[in-house]
Amino acid sequence: MARVLIIEDDEATAAEIARALGQRGFQPEHACTGEAGLERALTGIFSAITLDRMLPDMDGLAVAESLKAQGLDTPVLVISALNDVDERVRGLRAGGDDYLTKPFALEEMVARVEVLIRRRQSDTARLVLRYKDLELDLVSHTARRAGREIRLFPKESKLLEFFLRNPEQVLTRTMIFQTIWGYGFDPGTNLIDVHIRGLRQKLDAPGLPPILHTERGAGYRLSC
Amino acid sequence: MARVLIIEDDEATAAEIARALGQRGFQPEHACTGEAGLERALTGIFSAITLDRMLPDMDGLAVAESLKAQGLDTPVLVISALNDVDERVRGLRAGGDDYLTKPFALEEMVARVEVLIRRRQSDTARLVLRYKDLELDLVSHTARRAGREIRLFPKESKLLEFFLRNPEQVLTRTMIFQTIWGYGFDPGTNLIDVHIRGLRQKLDAPGLPPILHTERGAGYRLSC
DNA sequence: CGCGTTTTGACGGCGCGTTGACGATTGCCT
């Protein structure tokens, strides 16, 4: 999952940005100072960086310049209260890849981050399905519930995919065999039961409500 | 010198943009309609495109989408009078690489075009890729891990390049065959396995953590 | 023709899918 570094001294702003990014499926991390941000950016792997123009210890532009000077080409979105045209031009020339002025709409910020990342790795757009606090990466066969990452077997992944594409609906055994195994009939084994068990075991961490419900005599259903 | 395509119906605006770009050393060309712009963009080689959101014959966003759909990845700067946040987000999601609202300062417009071009060049013309303690020189086909220099075969280099451009992501056999061999399908041989083995053997010096992981039933992944 | 590289094919190990037995639970019927 794409990691985004937030270099921002104001805690409240940083929290808002992080939340907005998190909702779009990014994995945000936060650094409070320019120094810390530089450190994190150089040691970790990030898909993009949001950089506050004004930081307590150093100018945001100095951070951007330093990053580019060290050969790091992670795209940088400069965020600033300075709306002057000259300031914006300076920000872009200093190594920023985009410039956004405060106050800004969170949605626009996220959209700009997405553009920056999209340009970089234009290939391999990963396909992700979502329902409530559950999401599934169809390529890596990796699920995620309440932030916890869960590795699934291919068959489990296919099964969960079927449920996520038909949430809150009862799926009969026949439908499941049809879709996952291509059978077209119920062979009478407990194949599905076993895989459902596997999924439940991995998805239902203690403290969370169960998400796969059995409809006796009918089939199974994915719901809150 | 870099050519920039201006898709803009208003003659006066187009002339201003062209002059400003020309002064910074760009070679501007002008198309008056969306249709003409599409035509020029697809037939000529441009480093960037400025695209008016409102055109007489078609919506600017439709032009942007059409360009991206045809596989053209020339960066697009969308210019519009619509300053609504939703509009801007739509513009970016539709395939625009940046969004600028009228009225704008010519200098900022030029700066943004420069950023788009700079970013693209650094993407394609980059000679060395890095991830953690691993780096790869694309011209000499030489890798380096923990300081140790490693000579790679051309195929191995291409394969590693693909992984380095998509770190920490699962790459399926199909994706790899598509990218490295241009097949578009999995021929069912163990070609990839053999080359992966070659890379592992060369990259994983004893004492270092393995860096190429297999995701059974899914593909391979480059990580820590 | 000779060298370096890529591809093929055979073989073995092990992960994952499947099976079958058995226990638990549900719902109907007496």
Place this chain on the structure above:
DNA sequence: AGGCAATCGTCAACGCGCCGTCAAAACGCG
């Protein structure tokens, strides 16, 4: 309410097929 049958859940073990390995053959370039 209680018993019974049908349905579902759980577990461990088997075996197929995917993946790793190796060496030899095919390829391409000079």
